Amino acid sequence: MTRPMTEDEWFSPTDDGARVRHAAEHLPPRHRRLLAVGLCRTVTGLVTHPALAAALDVVDQYADGRVTAGALERARHACRALAQQSYDAYRRAADTGGSAVAAHACWDLAWAVSFAATDPLPLDKVGARALDAAVQARTGTTGGLSATSPEFHAAVAAHLSLMRETVWEVAGNPFQPPRFLPAWRTDTVTALAKQMYESRDFTAMPILADALQDAGCDSDALLRHCRGEGTHVRGCWAIDLVLELE
Template sequence: MADLLVAAGCTHAAALAHLRGPGPHFRGCWALDAVLGKGQGAPVFTEIQWYTASRPSVMLHWWGYLREPLGPRKLRLLAVACCRLRWRDLARCGLEHAVQTAEEFADDLVDLDALQRAHEATLGGMAAEDAGGDELENARQARIVVASLTAPDPQSLDGARRESARDFDDAGQAELVREILGNPFKPARIAPSWLTWQSGAIVELARAIYEKHDFVLVPRLADQLRAAGCRDSELLEHLQQNRGHVRGCWALDALLGKQ
């Protein structure tokens, strides 16, 4: 199958590698489904589609196929970032502290007991909210999302991700998926020489930006990386943006060795 696709002009490296792999392959194989128009019902997901996609659930689905399922830290930070898009709704319910606690827990800044207390406080207020409404516009729905987000069990995070990144067009959430995950077709590669440049100046700046949420300083990282010899256009272009960065940013994570 891979040889036939190459002969037909296919250049999708991930699909070709998967089809040439030892398997095991089953019905429902994402590469075969793409060729047959099953499953996703569309051609094999491409790099261009990744950068133009506006449905977060589809992007996360394909990320799992092309790379690997998201770990607990990335899942929690993505859900936190999506919640921050609806900060006013959360603030009306008094849920800001719970979301901030979940974000801090993702980076080991608070312990499991603090997360558990935030989770219990969120559940405790749920009975007082009226049912009904959609998404985070409704207070009860807001609490459901934040309850999943603060759940100590990592498996509950997938519920928070589904609630905060549903199967509909949402350009804001799609940008957050790209911000946190990067490009599934081009994993970030950091040269050791960049990290040791000028006695670790790049790592020091990246850590300060991350810990202080001072993301307006991110473009300075691009300048320092260029001075250190970096020619990775995707990494530099991402860091040149002075807006839209959140904790979990793929470029900052790569420089700081976070997963």
């Protein structure tokens, strides 16, 4: 049995694997699923592939109970098929001396999305495959860089930082549950949060902070999160509080 994390460890930029395992063990199922999607979406340059984008949309909808388990399974199979196609393309490129990086990175990300669509959800495997895909895309190599090279370590550190922010974005601070008063849930606040959640366009988060403050919100943690510069994803703990999603 693993030792529980402390609050200081949760916010420390070390042992990201332990943080993901803690999230997998303590988050509700919907949050775990949306976190898996968020981790896949950190690999921004590769999520533009139509099959991966479509599969992530299905997983998003499944988390909210909008599609069936059958739709989730079809998305998983589509990703596994893409993974096989990408691996075949990688082997062909490697055999002919062509560039194989994009195909290999797509292979890893296709597996990550496939795991995101798997039940039960292996969150650690989602994170590991997404990290591999991102590092390949950042370094332009499938592993030719030495694991001790500055380029490799810079790529890993940069992407781990993105993944860390995504975990905090969805899980917040599990050691101090946020406080939210019903009076802060005005029509304006609710409309802003709903529009961002449905569109996955979170550019209005600072406006949401202003609307919350106008409603009397005095939660520093909530207002700071809405005004912060980090990337927001569906499953954002602040949006969920407003919309009473979980």
